[in-house]
Amino acid sequence: MKIIQVTDVHLGRRGELRFGADLHQRFASCIAHINAHHADAALCVVTGDLTETGAAQSYADLRATLGTLSTPYRLLPGNHDRRAYLAAAFPELPVDENGFVQSVHDTGNEVLLFLDGLAEGRIEGELCAMRLAWLRARLDEAAGRPVYVFLHHPPVALGLPQLDPLALQQPERLLDLLERHGNVRHIFFGHVHRDIAGTVAGIPFSAQRGLHARFELALDRSSEIVEQAPPSYAVILLDSAARRVVIHGCDFLEQWPAYSAETGQPITV
Ligand SMILES: [Fe+2]
Numbered sequence: 001m002k003i004i005q006v007t008d009v010h011l012g013r014r015g016e017l018r019f020g021a022d023l024h025q026r027f028a029s030c031i032a033h034i035n036a037h038h039a040d041a042a043l044c045v046v047t048g049d050l051t052e053t054g055a056a057q058s059y060a061d062l063r064a065t066l067g068t069l070s071t072p073y074r075l076l077p078g079n080h081d082r083r084a085y086l087a088a089a090f091p092e093l094p095v096d097e098n099g100f101v102q103s104v105h106d107t108g109n110e111v112l113l114f115l116d117g118l119a120e121g122r123i124e125g126e127l128c129a130m131r132l133a134w135l136r137a138r139l140d141e142a143a144g145r146p147v148y149v150f151l152h153h154p155p156v157a158l159g160l161p162q163l164d165p166l167a168l169q170q171p172e173r174l175l176d177l178l179e180r181h182g183n184v185r186h187i188f189f190g191h192v193h194r195d196i197a198g199t200v201a202g203i204p205f206s207a208q209r210g211l212h213a214r215f216e217l218a219l220d221r222s223s224e225i226v227e228q229a230p231p232s233y234a235v236i237l238l239d240s241a242a243r244r245v246v247i248h249g250c251d252f253l254e255q256w257p258a259y260s261a262e263t264g265q266p267i268t269v
Contacts, residue, residue: 004044005234007190008210012052019213033252048078048152059089077118078152110240115151125153125168146240156200162222175201
């Protein structure tokens with residue numbers, strides 16, 4: 001099964017440049033690239049920070065561009081989002097019984113779980129008792145089948161002094177549940193605007209760089225320097241029977257020099 005992960009779209013006002021980039025243009029190029037190369041994907045998951053300020057107009061803009069996407073999609077809120085405006089713009093988006101933007105994609109063979117870690121007005125993420133109870137019930141229903149989890153905030157300290165305090169709070173409450181299920185194969189998230197992979201509580205995880213600028217890599221200090229890395233989305237290949245998860249990063253705006261492997265001569269592609 002092929003899944004696309006797009007993250008940290010940060011749609012703001014039309015025509016606005018942030019750190020030299022037009023996020024509207026970027027998002028449209030991203031969707032066009034997915035349509036051209038991965039229209040066979042089962043699902044496109046956008047893991048939060050859909051908008052920059054949570055403005056209603058930004059969700060309308062988001063919806064207009066997503067209308068051109070040729071795959072089904074699922075949206076998760078990030079700390080920049082406003083749940084009410086998101087839900088109003090996407091009334092068909094599944095929510096849980098308490099109105100949190102949490103949902104399930106159950107293929108029969110495996111279960112994808114989408115979590116809502118938004119704590120309105122705060123940068124860090126939270127999964128309150130209600131959201132955790134929903135998750136516990138979904139994990140029970142999965143009954144040992146392979147589970148893949150998507151959320152916005154990292155449920156793990158990444159060694160980034162600036163961003164670690166802004167991660168999911170009390171991550172052990174989530175990790176304990178996932179560990180107890182015993183068959184959670186991967187956790188996918190965004191928030192840090194950087195490609196990172198590792199394991200936590202024995203569960204593999206990956207962060208996706210996404211579409212927006214980021215702080216420079218600083219493992220020993222905070223930094224006020226923002227760098228404009230090439231925007232990227234992830235192509236995820238899941239084969240639950242083979243216990244295989246493969247994640248390709250796709251820098252969709254980049255065009256590197258190309259050469260013929262046969263002649264060594266430059267070619268145009
Ligand atoms: Fe973000």
